[in-house]
Amino acid sequence: MTAGKIKLLAKQAAVFAVSAVSVWTLKPILRGQQGPTGGLGHQDPVPVAIPEDPDDLSQLDSRLALADELLDADTARFRKIAVGMLGKQNVEARAWTAVFTCWMKIAPDDAWAFATLHADTTYNCQTHDSYLPDPQREQGTLRPLAAREWAKLDPRAARAVLAGPGDPAFETLLLASLDSDVEYGFSLLAEQLAAGMPPPKATLFDNPLAGGFTALARKNPQLALEWAQRLASGDYSAPLVIGWADHDWSAARLWLDQHPERAEIIDSVARLLASDTGLYRPQLFDLILHSLPPGGGRLELVQQTLANLADADPVRAVEEAERAIADPDLRASIMARIAGNLAHADPKQALEILTRIAPGTTGLPCPDLRAEYIIDGKNPVLADYGTYILSLIGGNSGITPAEVMSDLLGRLIWTDKAQTLRYLDRFPADQIAIAGTDAIDTWASHDPLEAAAWLAGKVGDHGDDLRIDHWFGGAKLTPDEMGTLSTSLPGGAFRDAFTAWAAGEFAEQDPAWALAFARTNEGNPAALTEVYQQWAATAPQAALEALAADTQAPPEAWAEVVGRAWENTPGATSELVESMEPGTSRDAALEALVVGSGHPTPPPQQVAWACGIMDETKRNRQLESLLDRMSLDLRQTRDATIADTLRTVIQTTGNMSAPERERWLTRIDLDFPPPP
């Protein structure tokens, strides 16, 4: 074979190959399958209409079609698309960014010429964009946006077309360059400062140079240090330490330990790590854990950091929690939070994380955070929760291991009851009512006898948090079924609670049966109270009469019935209560009268009822509350007759000791001052 023939054959083979590749490449298009849309995750893509110009970019289809268009566009096509967008209202920043991202790759000069020609075109800047200087964030213009996209590819070329630091696009270019070529970005910063212009504006939550400092410190910590000293007015130490940690952690640590503002820098490092998962490094997390002072701030930052890390990589976050956090309660709280965030998307993984927590670990404790204080040197009392503390309690709810487990098992039981019951069995008696509540709700609705028997054996004497009405209400048991079930249960907290609920359920329908049933369980006072409460909801007078005749009724029953009865027959109710023998039942009834009567009962009447309470603590609580309320009405506090009546009531009350009487008379003097 001669060289010429070989050459010819090679030529023919090349033609063959080019033809084959061409038709192979075009095959999907020729078959009517457009481009790579299958990449969104479906095998048989739904064709999307590619608009001649992007007509309505609020529609997802139009935006996906635009993405498809931009990939293969030549410069003429780019121009056509961009001109089409110029005529539209409310085109968002993301659409222009997509256009310039692609256009700059193939014809940056052309793209820039277009942006310059239409420099005043504005777009709707809906998303926060840290590259853009403040004035442009609300309503952006094309030139800085194009400069930004160019700077990501070739910052020097982009710089060459700008006049200098006075150009409105210069700062955008500078900030974008910090991402693509950090050292060049800082040289642009030097240029801006040399021109007498300030560095990019930074705020507490938005520091556009921070990422640049981190990137520079990763490459050249000394240069980053010099820049940090040069820009002394800004706080760049934390991003510097974060970048330096990647380059040489020992050197960074030494520098930090000798810094006079070490504590503040570590606090800033913690805040940055908590807000940006990409910055997470184990050595930095350890530094935060061991350096931040204890308290809610540290707790929140530590939890937030790992929770954010878990959004990106839950397995790593759990491993980090297990590696770094020695306190088992804090570790359990954090793992519960991670599992809770995964509960919807991946319940199996969430359950797996929870099972890594030792059974019985409760997470951080939740004590009574109400403020304790002392009035007039008496015994301390706990006030209502403050608003801040309430926000903390609210913010932490649902993230204990038991609460997250409840959510997960509440889902699992619908599809796999056996597995759910195995999980439930792992929990100790004092946690079962919380960890199992959602699952028990479903279980008891479907299989009440089985669930009740299991619970009665499981909870023993732990009666807290049992939610019988919630769990068993859906089972629609008949009175007979409830009676049989109740008597079949072993004694304990569950049977007491179940009987009380069952009795209350039928109080409206058949109060006599309900009272008799409540008494079958060794006179369970909660059951009797429940019956009277439910009965009073629909027939308050009848309930009150029955209660008055019931010598064994618990005092709590009076508290439930009197308020309801007073709404219907205030005179008869208060007469009955006033005629009762002194004791705990009368105290409870009087308290209910004071709390329930309200408007339009004359305040001295309410004070007289409060004074009739024998128990000193309860009496003082009601008087305190009444006088607090009365003192807000200045018409009353300026009425000397009311003040005199109140003084008489206090002076004639037989229950009070002299110091107590003195205390309330002083209080009346303070709140009802004589006219000036």
Place this chain on the structure above:
Amino acid sequence: MKSVLTTIACVAGGLVAGWWLPLPSPVHFTGSTSSDTMHSAGRSRLVRWQELCSLLASEDELANYRLQSATTLSGLLGSLRQASGFGSIDAERLVAMDPAAAMEQILNDPSLFAHAGYVAEAWARRDPQAAIRFLRQKTSYAAESCLCKALAVAYVSEPRLVGETLRAKGRRWQARNLEELFSQSSSMRLGPPPPPAKETDDPFANAGDESDYKTVRFGEKILDCLADDALREQARACWKRSDADDTPAEPKPDPPLDLANLSRDRQWTDSSWDKLRGLWKEHPEDTLAEVVAKGNYSARECLMDEYVAAFPNDPAKWPDGFIQLEESMAKLEVVPARPPSSMGNNCVLYGPVAADWIARQPLALQRAWSPTFTETWARGKPEEAIQWALGLPPGANGSLAAQRGLVVWAHREPLKAAGYVEALPPGGFRESAISNTAAVWWSVDPSGAKTWLATLPESPGKTRALERVN
């Protein structure tokens, strides 16, 4: 000529060969791709396209797009977990593919179970017998819930089958699900089937008008399938309730606004409150004068709340706000029970300027506002806030306010708060401070709190603290 023909033959051969070459496998948006089947240029193009899509659309939008464009059972079920927009149309698509397989997967996957109802209903519309037969064989609670959905839909076309199923399930099952089933009603088309649908974009174009349909409520033909009279009675009660819900309520006569007899206790059921607020917004001066002249305490308090709600959040505007509050307090003769608040912060006031104003107000206002005010102030300047509270006159809740400030401080900075507490003079305030600091500290750092308590000498406050943290 020969070389031209040869070239043409090569081109044609190439085209044919290229056409029959296998295409690359489809690649998923997330997850790894198979490098040996993917042309590198194509992959790079795909990656770039995905990047652009992520730029141009939110994650939610892309997830729902994946859902809507999925054409296989596994694709559709796979995208269900991420998508938020699953609805009855997607369920119809799912059961058009393979209803039994779809239901089997959904019933066994707790993350998909939330969508089970739609799928059961769609299947029962398409093939009630198959749907009910399948679901009756299953024993999970999820299957029971789906069976209920399917029965409710199937009743219109297959009442006998539904009745048989109910009867077979027994009393307990019936009692449990009676409310859900017997509260349902469906629309049934009357007369012959409609003519073939015309092609149109309007989804209701071929639906006919209202007179073509009648409402069928669940269970009228199968009441005897229920286990006993009690259940039948409950079923009738369900119908009654549904009928009552469907009947528009008679408009109640609007009661006249009686300013002298408004009751705060009935505020949630009394339209008088809304009326009074509306009047005040329209004619503030006239309404104020009317309430001052005729209003009882509840009416005056209601209007006072409106003035408090109008208090500005911006500290620069507080002086004007204080003047307005003082004027309205003087006219209405009411002390506001709560300080001005905003979302997420139950007191907008803090700092010495507000503190001075509060200290000049009636004792009742100091008492009512000081705890919340001190708490808010203590978030920024705990020591200043606590000091101010301790200087309040007797009867102004100063002690409680100071303890509230301390609680906030102890939560943020327990070490500093503990130092402050240790320096307090002996007495009741110090003892409560020990108890509060330890309790709050314990909630964020249990071992630190216990260590601190161990360093303190025995005292009533320490004893109470130990009770609170154990």
